[in-house]
Amino acid sequence: MKDGRTSALKSVRLAMLPRLIAGLWMLIAMFVSPAQAAPSPAYQARAEQLLAILGATGGEEAYFSTLFLEAVPVDRWRAIAADLRAQHGKPLALGAVRTDSATAGQVEIRYERATVGFTLVVAPQAPNLVVGLHIVGARTANDSLDKVMAEIAALPGTTAFAIAQLTDMGPQSLRTHRADAQMATGSSFKLYILAELARAAAGERRWSDVIPLGPKSFSGRLLNWPDRAPMTLHSLATAMIAESDNSASDTLLRALGRDRVDAMLATTGHADAAKVLPILSTAEAFALKMPANADLRRRYEAGSLADRRGLLHDAAPRLTADKVDVGSVAEIPTAIDSIEWFASSRDMIGLLDWLRLHGGDALSVLAVNPGIAPADAKRWRYLGYKGGSEPGVMAMNVLAQARNGRWYAASASWNNPAARLDEPKLVALMTRALNLLAE
Missing domain, CATH: 3.40.710.10 (DD-peptidase/beta-lactamase superfamily)
Known part of the structure; x- marks a missing residue:
């Protein structure tokens, strides 16, 4: 006898995205501070660029770190982004950006039919490439x-x-x-x-x-x-x-x-x-x-x-x-x-x-x-x-x-x-x- 969560969790870490590859934990290092900090300019920039990376192919090597792309090759990332578009429509706008530190936080992207949440982690050194990205859930529009x-x-x-x-x-x-x-x-x-x-x-x-x-x-x-x-x-x-x-x-x-x-x-x-x-x-x-x-x-x-x-x-x-x-x-x-x-x-x-x-x-x-x-x-x-x-x-x-x-x-x-x-x-x-x- 097994628990539904136990058997399903491997395929639903992407919450509302059951068709995606499970467990998209991508080397996330979270440093939580007692209170939310205002996003740094570098973090804000990467959050804004996520909208384009999700919306069309191209530019992944300039956005993700080599470490990230070794874990999630470009073709796999593009398939994930395409699946998100198939599920929720086109990505339209950047929503809330909340940071726990200068390098880690949560970003919302508003799609046509849902708002999808991501945990986003950037490298502390310039050019602050993305080292971690994790889909944490989706809220269906007008749900x-x-x-x-x-x-x-x-x-x-x-x-x-x-x-x-x-x-x-x-x-x-x-x-x-x-x-x-x-x-x-x-x-x-x-x-x-x-x-x-x-x-x-x-x-x-x-x-x-x-x-x-x-x-x-x-x-x-x-x-x-x-x-x-x-x-x-x-x-x-x-x-x-x-x-x-x-x-x-x-x-x-x-x-x-x-x-x-x-x-x-x-x-x-x-x-x-x-x-x-x-x-x-x-x-x-x-x-x-x-x-x-x-x-x-x-x-x-x-x-x-x-x-x-x-x-x-x-x-x-x-x-x-x-x-x-x-x-x-x-x-x-x-x-x-x-x-x-x-x-x-x-x-x-x-x-x-x-x-x-x-x-x-x-x-x-x-x-x-x-x-x-x-x-x-x-x-x-x-x-x-x-x-x-x-x-x-x-x-x-x-x-x-x-x-x-x-x-x-x-x-x-x-x-x-x-x-x-x-x-x-x-x-x-x-x-x-x-x-x-x-x-």
């Missing part, structure tokens, strides 16, 4: 939450989405689309494990408690760690949430107790817990999805809660990670309507609100991986994230505090039993929604 909602609703398959302001009287919905539909959410279920850990850490446990790693599960850094390696609950939680490590989540599920994690669904207001209980470990879920275990899957799907619990106990030797043929479940959507972790967008917002109020150290764990590009995440005072994905399933769940102190939660799910998903597309849509909300 709105309603437009984002319409695009989410139009995605192939089925989708659900909700944004709410979190208040003393509970979540207050701002936008919803099928917010009560029970959707497959992938690794989003790990938020319930995090919530149970936060509850336990307020009394009978401590975040610093050490337990042995195991049982292990496929996919994740900890799979290759020594068996029964000693780990703190905090370290396991961080790996589970920030990296969506399956061994960490299965270890915590066993250590905390499945029955207690199951109870967290009722505590946080899940509307249809019977559909999802008992909470499956990642190894159990993918073992049940395997064609070789079709007999177990049919029994599990048809069984009562007691039957399901009994099957997991009796068939445990067949449901371990070492028995999973990953190739048989990794390429096409498999049993996403029955062997899954189900929740509605409204359920997930309730869970995020519970974590806001009772999570304690869980909030810092949630904030390690913000789920969207760092430049967009910085629009918020706090941003916590957990998503999930597998073939045919993607979900994104965000807890955010605005600069004015108001709290929000957003949850999106996308299911398609017939095809894999274009995951960067949902990341881009969620980024747009959060940027609009931050404004």
Whole structure:
């Protein structure tokens, strides 16, 4: 089980530009000063020249440093600039220029259909060639939450989405689309494990408690760690949430107790817990999805809660990670309507609100991986994230505090039993929604 952000991030560091080559980090050295400085004449000049470099071919050798062009050859740069024009129209004007130092800052370029943000870094020595350029996001012209909602609703398959302001009287919905539909959410279920850990850490446990790693599960850094390696609950939680490590989540599920994690669904207001209980470990879920275990899957799907619990106990030797043929479940959507972790967008917002109020150290764990590009995440005072994905399933769940102190939660799910998903597309849509909300 992997996190949608983890699988999509490599191809969406360019935020609104999913077709571009991922991770356009170009040797950026950021020297942040306590307050924004006025752009130096050299920096301002390079910012103004960026408009021409983006608008037409030619002049790249006189604009970019040799170091930059070794990392991003001219032909590749021209393809990137052309893709930007195809996405957003012609570049029309220089927008805001904000500097963190004499050599580094942020530049906005206004295109016909969007404003695209860049991190721009210039060499300190004349002629101040550009040594770093990083696309950090795009704001669609005349964008709105309603437009984002319409695009989410139009995605192939089925989708659900909700944004709410979190208040003393509970979540207050701002936008919803099928917010009560029970959707497959992938690794989003790990938020319930995090919530149970936060509850336990307020009394009978401590975040610093050490337990042995195991049982292990496929996919994740900890799979290759020594068996029964000693780990703190905090370290396991961080790996589970920030990296969506399956061994960490299965270890915590066993250590905390499945029955207690199951109870967290009722505590946080899940509307249809019977559909999802008992909470499956990642190894159990993918073992049940395997064609070789079709007999177990049919029994599990048809069984009562007691039957399901009994099957997991009796068939445990067949449901371990070492028995999973990953190739048989990794390429096409498999049993996403029955062997899954189900929740509605409204359920997930309730869970995020519970974590806001009772999570304690869980909030810092949630904030390690913000789920969207760092430049967009910085629009918020706090941003916590957990998503999930597998073939045919993607979900994104965000807890955010605005600069004015108001709290929000957003949850999106996308299911398609017939095809894999274009995951960067949902990341881009969620980024747009959060940027609009931050404004």
